[in-house]
Amino acid sequence: MPPPERRLTAIFCADVVGYSRLVGQDETGTLARLDQARAILQTAIAAQGGRVFNLAGDGLLAEFPSALGAVQAAIAAQDSLGVWAADQPEGQRMRLRIGVNLGDVVVSGADLLGDGVNVAARLQEVALPGGICLSGAVHDQVRGRIETGFADLGPRPMKNIAEPVRVYALRMGADAHRVESVTPQVAPVVADDGSLFGHFRRRLIGGVMLLALLLVINLMTDPRDLWVRWVALGLAIMLVMPMVRRLLSGRPLGARSK
Structure with a gap:
């Protein structure tokens, strides 16, 4: 039996924030907005040469030939999604998180599997609503090549991933100042804290x-x-x-x- 085909690729993972709550409030309207959000994502992905390979649940997974293309697609998608969602009622507004990883994957037909995909999924869980988180491998490829700033969130343990992954958050628009709220704070051992x-x-x-x-x-x-x-x-x-x-x-x- 031949070994499975593997390749190094950039993985883009997007997921809707609070999808179950939105469906509970308005199932028909939420499903319609999900289709609209996916159309925006797919347009941004195609513009950077990406390929959508999984649409399970309320998420979306895509691969890119370059980390830079994946990050540029993520930025364009979040910008367009922000404009699209601006007129939606606050309680029903659909926002997405995006994670981008560069890693080794296993090819299974049209699908991709493995830690490279799993890390991208974990990264989107760390991101703020409307935000983007990158792995250290992606950050190394794109720093100095995009205008958006980064916040270093440090190494993060991730479920079913053997080693912690260094996480960087992109500073996105009006929420840029909130990125620091998810930065792990390490208390000094002997510093004078004022008390x-x-x-x-x-x-x-x-x-x-x-x-x-x-x-x-x-x-x-x-x-x-x-x-x-x-x-x-x-x-x-x-x-x-x-x-x-x-x-x-x-x-x-x-x-x-x-």
């Missing part, structure tokens, strides 16, 4: 470093008289007193200092 606990951490680290230095000096000069213990006691009092005062005043310990 009393933040000040305590900073001062504790400084106090420990100072005590370590004084202990070395103490042991080198007169190890029989451990005078550094009195310095340690004084520093401990200085650290604890602000927290005691905060408790007596009734202010929460985690509140930011004014």
Whole structure:
């Protein structure tokens, strides 16, 4: 039995946001709008040399010979979909998410399978409504070649994908400022966050470093008289007193200092 045919290709995945809710509100109208949205997508895809290979459910999958073509099709599609949806009632407005990946796929007749397709599907789940998310492989191919800016969302674990995938979000129109809302925030380990606990951490680290230095000096000069213990006691009092005062005043310990 010959091995399956494989190829490297750019995968474009689009999906409707809140499709079940829309169908529940107005099944006939939602199905009609889905057909209209797909027509807009297919026009943008064809203009960049893409091929639609799956229309299951409320989604759409397409392949492109280049990552740049896939991203340009995604941008054109979201721009056109935004204009198309602008006049729809707010509660029934149809918006889509798009993910674009560059990866190895398995050819199965007219369909494509494999992690390359699965990652594109996971990327669209990360995107904001009306937005586009790219894998790191796509970003590497298109940076400097399109005018739209990027937000680096960092490596993301993805269901049924062995390794985390680095994700980039395109900054799209009026929603560009919202891209940062899905950026993972990593709290600094010892940074002063403005709260009393933040000040305590900073001062504790400084106090420990100072005590370590004084202990070395103490042991080198007169190890029989451990005078550094009195310095340690004084520093401990200085650290604890602000927290005691905060408790007596009734202010929460985690509140930011004014």
